[in-house]
Amino acid sequence: MYDIIFNPVSAKGKSRAALNVVEGVLHSKSIPYTVHETQYQGHAKELAAALSAQPVNLIVMGGDGTFSEVLNGIENFQNVVLGLIPCGTGNDFVRATTIPSDVQGALDIILRGDKGYVDFIQLGDRRALNCAGAGMDVDTLVRYETIKFFKGKLRYYAALIDVLLHTKFHKLRLTVDGVTQEKSVFLITAANGTCIGGGMPISPNSDPFDGKFDIVVVNEIKKRKILPLLIKFLNGGKHINAPCTEVYRTDRAVIEILDDGKTEVDGEVFDGKVLDCRIVTDTLTIFR
Numbered sequence: 001m002y003d004i005i006f007n008p009v010s011a012k013g014k015s016r017a018a019l020n021v022v023e024g025v026l027h028s029k030s031i032p033y034t035v036h037e038t039q040y041q042g043h044a045k046e047l048a049a050a051l052s053a054q055p056v057n058l059i060v061m062g063g064d065g066t067f068s069e070v071l072n073g074i075e076n077f078q079n080v081v082l083g084l085i086p087c088g089t090g091n092d093f094v095r096a097t098t099i100p101s102d103v104q105g106a107l108d109i110i111l112r113g114d115k116g117y118v119d120f121i122q123l124g125d126r127r128a129l130n131c132a133g134a135g136m137d138v139d140t141l142v143r144y145e146t147i148k149f150f151k152g153k154l155r156y157y158a159a160l161i162d163v164l165l166h167t168k169f170h171k172l173r174l175t176v177d178g179v180t181q182e183k184s185v186f187l188i189t190a191a192n193g194t195c196i197g198g199g200m201p202i203s204p205n206s207d208p209f210d211g212k213f214d215i216v217v218v219n220e221i222k223k224r225k226i227l228p229l230l231i232k233f234l235n236g237g238k239h240i241n242a243p244c245t246e247v248y249r250t251d252r253a254v255i256e257i258l259d260d261g262k263t264e265v266d267g268e269v270f271d272g273k274v275l276d277c278r279i280v281t282d283t284l285t286i287f288r
Contacts, residue, residue, distance in 0.1 A: 048073030063088015201237030
């Protein structure tokens with residue numbers, strides 16, 4: 001028996017075709033299931049809270065935002081085995097796992113039944129499956145919400161280009177492994193996964209199964225160097241080898257924003273100024 005949390009607006013409604021595939025396979029195999037369709041933002045979190053009160057094989061169909069809502073809704077991790085079927089716009093988290101990006105492949109993983117733990121980041125009362133951060137990434141997400149002329153990845157790239165044309169560096173305080181530094185940064189990310197923005201490799205060496213997360217810091221640089229750095233970024237995440245970049249692998253870090261910048265958790269923007277990050281292991285079980 002499977003309970004399916006399905007987001008019908010993922011990928012601008014294209015997720016409906018993915019649900020048709022899943023239902024067809026389950027019907028053909030006479031496997032019982034129930035679909036719980038989300039109706040509004042935050043509904044997936046509410047559904048996960050209710051369903052996790054009892055033992056459940058929980059399939060989540062949507063994008064990274066839906067996955068994050070479900071993670072934040074689970075109240076009893078011991079009751080839940082989570083299956084992820086990516087059918088959103090970016091589908092970034094599964095890029096760091098062995099879960100296939102296609103619907104049939106992801107469903108095959110679930111039906112095979114192999115399972116294991118996957119890490120996530122606890123940030124006070126929030127949890128991040130993929131990443132949390134500040135700086136250029138957050139500025140891009142804020143700009144993304146105001147752009148109406150493009151859709152999907154084109155909309156994200158349009159927002160990114162606009163932010164790069166009006167580059168702003170952000171002041172913050174970073175504490176890693178007991179050492180505190182104040183910095184002016186282009187971006188900073190606490191990465192459990194590897195990618196943001198639909199496949200942009202922000203932290204290509206991150207591994208959501210290793211009991212650590214990576215802090216990727218791109219410090220303030222001359223604006224004429226931003227475009228070459230962006231090219232390195234898009235070319236397999238080679239920005240992490242640039243002199244302006246620092247990478248820390250840790251299980252605990254605190255990021256404090258010291259200016260008017262915002263923060264993001266799994267692509268959702270918040271006004272909060274502090275990201276108190278710690279890795280959580282041996283808690284969330286997924287099909288993999």
